[in-house]
Amino acid sequence: MTGLSPSRPATAVLLAAGLGTRMKSSRPKAMQPIAGQPMLAHLLANAAEVFDRLVVVVGPDMEDVAQLAAPFPVVVQTERLGTAHAALQAEDWFGEGDVAVLYADNPLISAQTMARLLEERRQPDVGLALLAMRPANPGRYGRVMTEDGAVTRIVEWADATPEERTIDLCNAGVLCADAGHFRRWLHAVGNDNAKGEFYLTDVVDLAVAENAHVRAVEAAEEELRGVNSRAELAQAEAALQQRLRAKALDGGATLVAPETVFLSTDTVLAPDVVVEPHVIFGPGVTVHEGASIRAFSHLEGCDVLPGAIIGPYARLRPGTVVGPDARVGNFVELKNATLGDGTKVNHLSYVGDADVGAQTNIGAGTIVCNYDGTFKYHTDIGSNVFIGSDSVLVSPLTIGDNALVAAGSTITSDVPADALAFGRARQQNRDGYGKRFKDARRAKKENS
Incomplete structure (x- = not known):
């Protein structure tokens, strides 16, 4: 021929x-x-x-x-x-x-x-x-x-x-x-x-x-090799993961324990990114230069900008953008949320369908209530805002720059810039009531 x-x-x-x-x-x-x-x-x-x-x-x-x-x-x-x-x-x-x-x-x-x-x-x-x-x-x-x-x-x-x-x-x-x-x-x-x-x-x-x-x-x-069974599918996954890890390492990323990190085909890890053990990257993740992903975190459909620190035990869901030098700590979940430069959401919080400005601090246990069972709503939080621990922010909501939300508040209305917002019931102390209540419960238990 x-x-x-x-x-x-x-x-x-x-x-x-x-x-x-x-x-x-x-x-x-x-x-x-x-x-x-x-x-x-x-x-x-x-x-x-x-x-x-x-x-x-x-x-x-x-x-x-x-x-x-x-x-x-x-x-x-x-x-x-x-x-x-x-x-x-x-x-x-x-x-x-x-x-x-x-x-x-x-x-x-x-x-x-x-x-x-x-x-x-x-x-x-x-x-x-x-x-x-x-x-x-x-x-x-x-x-x-x-x-x-x-x-x-x-x-x-x-x-x-x-x-x-x-x-x-x-x-x-x-x-x-x-x-x-x-x-x-x-x-x-x-x-x-x-x-x-x-x-x-x-x-x-x-x-x-x-x-x-x-x-x-x-x-x-x-x-x-062909993939015709679940066992062969797992073997193909292992082979491709080895290939993807090698590519990430060759590109200048640090994988502390490569065999424990799972990547998607389109995962982008820039030079000087550090990935700690047991991290999973779903589709659509880009991690920029100098960012750190700490152990046991799960990322999907998100963008992590230079110098940001994610985790440990953090979850970033699709639509999330974490700004430069921002901090997302343990047991924090972000969904379709944008964090500005240097903003901190350090622990035990959920932020969904929200834009958060620069240098804002969101305290432990804060929840953005973005869903009423039928519709999703948006929250805007400005720059240099302090959200006290255990706060509930009920969307739709706007919190202006430099505002402060007191710990334990439930916020249902907009908070102007520079304002201090309280959204909790006034505390009342009833002398001796705590002891009487406990004594009554113990007696009921003993007599039951």
């Missing part, structure tokens, strides 16, 4: 019609999450770096998978008749150039490995390229037979001889070929097998039969 120009267009077909029966889940396999994102999202992101066109093959009634795939085109495999049949559903999108078939349940294939596959396919004498690995435990993987560097066939484990089973080069199932040849081979695949399905691996035999040179591109097991 003739050589190919590196400028040839390339199409990736992503097979995502699997039900994930072994997952024992009502959620499609492609939607199972790893590092805060569905498996398909990882594959889409990496494939988009390499291929000119992407098309996703889904099963019937998989609207959530189709929505995730947008804006890439989606085709439906109405009958699940095997992987070759699934790939053939995308035939109209092959175009000219090269076509690779990938799997949503192989979510960790890096863009670099995809590029190597495409580069190998574009060698002058290569008609078909595939991905292969040498797993620590080859188990029941299909074995890749080679001769003089060329792939001669793939032998499924069940059909392999004892000698063939000793071969450790295993098939990962990903293929790449010229679009025209791929079309022809897919149409030629038969279903004369126990399940009556059309298998993509049969394309290798068809290519070899035409004297097309087939080459294997090797990659690490952690990239190529």
Whole structure:
């Protein structure tokens, strides 16, 4: 077969019609999450770096998978008749150039490995390229037979001889070929097998039969292993977490105990960020230079600006922005809240749907009541405000700059700037009543 120009267009077909029966889940396999994102999202992101066109093959009634795939085109495999049949559903999108078939349940294939596959396919004498690995435990993987560097066939484990089973080069199932040849081979695949399905691996035999040179591109097991069960999902999570931690460390962040920190794919940790043990980053978190995240904190959908300190045992929910040098202490929860420069919410407080100015102090046990059971309401707290401990701020509410709210207050009306607000009942002392009350309760208990 003739050589190919590196400028040839390339199409990736992503097979995502699997039900994930072994997952024992009502959620499609492609939607199972790893590092805060569905498996398909990882594959889409990496494939988009390499291929000119992407098309996703889904099963019937998989609207959530189709929505995730947008804006890439989606085709439906109405009958699940095997992987070759699934790939053939995308035939109209092959175009000219090269076509690779990938799997949503192989979510960790890096863009670099995809590029190597495409580069190998574009060698002058290569008609078909595939991905292969040498797993620590080859188990029941299909074995890749080679001769003089060329792939001669793939032998499924069940059909392999004892000698063939000793071969450790295993098939990962990903293929790449010229679009025209791929079309022809897919149409030629038969279903004369126990399940009556059309298998993509049969394309290798068809290519070899035409004297097309087939080459294997090797990659690490952690990239190529399939995810078909909960146990394999956990293994993929562990592998990706190792990759994400290494990236964070290389970027200049300090992870005190890396193995205890869990990151999302889009987590951004700037240089000189310090992350203590047992911290979880959900999707959408950016932590800026010099900030510290203390132990046992959980962050999601938030922005932590330079010099801020979060935790320990803090929870930042989506929409939260913590300003420079602000402090969010133990057992504090923030939701859709903005804290200004140097503001402190140090312990045992909830602040939701609120904007808080600079250099404000919110005392222990303060609660912003932002929800009436039907609607959410907003609270504005100015700069240099002092909120006394155990205060309840009932939204909607505005507290002006330099105001002071007395400890134990329930505030239901706006507080002007520079004002002192009391929102509590006047204390009354009844001499001797405490002792009489306790004596009466003890007597009742003894006589009951």
